[in-house]
Amino acid sequence: MQEEIEEKTVRLAITGTRMSINGIMAGIRLYMRHRANKKLESIDSHIQGKQSIDELIKQNQGVTSMEIGDKGIKTFERIAKKYGVDFAVIKDKNQNPPVYTAFFKARDTDALEAVMNEYGAKMVKKEQRPSVREKLKRLVQKVKSQPKKTRTKKKEHVR
Template sequence: MQEEIEEKTVRLAITGSRLTVNGIISAVRLYMRHRANKKLDSIDTHIQGKQSIDELIKQNQGVTSMEIGDKGIKTFERIAKKYGVDFAIMKDKNQNPPVYTAFFKARDTDALESVMNEYAQKMVKREQRPSVREKLKRLVEKVKSQPKKTRTKKKEHIR
């Protein structure tokens, strides 16, 4: 009987120590997970590329603006994303045709110069290209000026 009581006491002590060890391990894991989440929250998670004007201003890095024509907005956006520039585009509906204004972070001025140079080169190339409609008109005129072929239809019966 005495041995049974001693054995039960030892089992209870072992079980209690296991629970506390498991409890300590789980508490340490929770604490480490909490620390990892804190580190992730502290990382600056600002939006890059195209964004709203409010989001751009909230970053507290100063904002500069520049007017862009109504043609080639998608080209401009592609080039700006390529250079990693944070920008926002606003459309002024009061003017006819509408004028687009691009807002940038003040610290992006160096990259902005590269963006504007490449954008200007692409727009000049686009202006120098002849339009497809003009090419079609010329080809239609050429076809009209050529003499028409006379077609003869003959049916032959094979016996």
């Protein structure tokens, strides 16, 4: 009789443990599936920063455009990413030098103003900064205009 009770107790403990393990494993699987779905949703939901013109238009929020010169396009992209503006840049190959057109969401106008102000300030600062090549040319001319030093070698006789 005692052995029978012990056997039933052991079986109860084993089945309880199995049920606990199966429940925990099912919970972990469910959680992992949930995290994978959330990750996919976050990737698909919104692309931010630089994107193609088609992706920008597909968001159905209206698009505005602005022409940008051929210099400083990387600076512009860096500043636009800093402000979180969604944009697309297209190169117009028909003109020489090529002109870049930047397309923005219509709702980003406030951020766009800040981007353009900072971009304009950086470009003005870059234009005012003297060229390193010009500085080098001036220094070379200055060195050429100076008379060369004549060196005289005198040896002392030592006795």
